[in-house]
Structure formats: C-alpha cells, structure tokens
Amino acid sequence: QVQLVESGGGKVQAGGSLRLSCAASGRTFSSYTMNWFLGWFRQAPGKEREFVAAIRWIGGSYYYADSVKGRFTISRDNAKNTLYLQMNSLKPEDTAVYYCAAGSGVVLTTARRDYDYWGQGTQVTVSS
Numbered sequence: 405q406v407q408l409v410e411s412g413g414g415k416v417q418a419g420g421s422l423r424l425s426c427a428a429s430g431r432t433f434s435s436y437t438m439n440w441f442l443g444w445f446r447q448a449p450g451k452e453r454e455f456v457a458a459i460r461w462i463g464g465s466y467y468y469a470d471s472v473k474g475r476f477t478i479s480r481d482n483a484k485n486t487l488y489l490q491m492n493s494l495k496p497e498d499t500a501v502y503y504c505a506a507g508s509g510v511v512l513t514t515a516r517r518d519y520d521y522w523g524q525g526t527q528v529t530v531s532s
C-alpha cells in the first residue's frame with residue numbers, strides 16, 4: 405500500500421506563490437518494473453476533479469495541463485520519497501483542493517482512473 409500526505413496549501417493573493425509537498429510512505433517508487441508515476445489533481449467547489457501535472461518517478465518525464473503550463477512546476481525528491489508542486493503567478497481560478505496521486509504503468513497518464521492511490525488533499529485559496 406501507498407500512503408500520500410499533502411501539505412503546503414494556504415491562502416495567497418493573486419500573483420503569489422505556494423509550494424505543495426506530498427510525502428509518500430508504504431513503499432518506494434524506485435522499482436523499474438512498476439513504472440511509477442505521480443501526479444497532482446485539483447477540485448474546485450462544484451467542479452470535477454481535474455488533472456494538473458504528472459511526473460514519471462524514474463526518468464522524470466512530465467506533463468502539464470494547459471491551464472498551468474509555464475506557471476507550475478512538478479518535481480520529486482527520490483531520496484525523500486516526496487513529490488512537489490511549485491505554483492507561481494497564482495490566479496483566483498487556481499483555488500481548489502489539491503490532491504496528490506500515484507499510479508503505475510507504461511503511459512504517463514492524465515486520467516484519474518489510472519491513479520490507484522490518493523492523498524486527502526490540501527486547500528489552496530487565491531484571492532483577487
């Protein structure tokens with residue numbers, strides 16, 4: 405099993421920055437045979453949970469949603485088993501609960517159904 409715990413959320417004004425962290429425990433993601441990938445999703449009130457960014461744990465290939473490209477950066481620290489999301493130039497429409505998720509497979513995917521493990525989420529609120 406994999407346990408994921410997000411932190412780093414908070415309130416910030418438009419144009420500000422936050423860095424989210426996701427600490428993973430329960431297993432290591434360094435297995436080549438499992439092809440682990442980790443991602444960030446977000447869910448605003450009354451909306452579907454949407455993909456934000458994902459990264460391949462081994463190799464570091466990544467993918468971003470168009471809405472955050474150029475503003476958000478996903479990264480990971482293999483030694484700490486921790487995933488990060490650096491969010492710059494935040495906008496009010498970035499307000500949501502942000503979730504960390506983990507999955508495995510050949511394709512680095514944006515689909516929620518392909519992620520097997522989820523954290524509890526951390527709230528990000530951006531005021532105008």
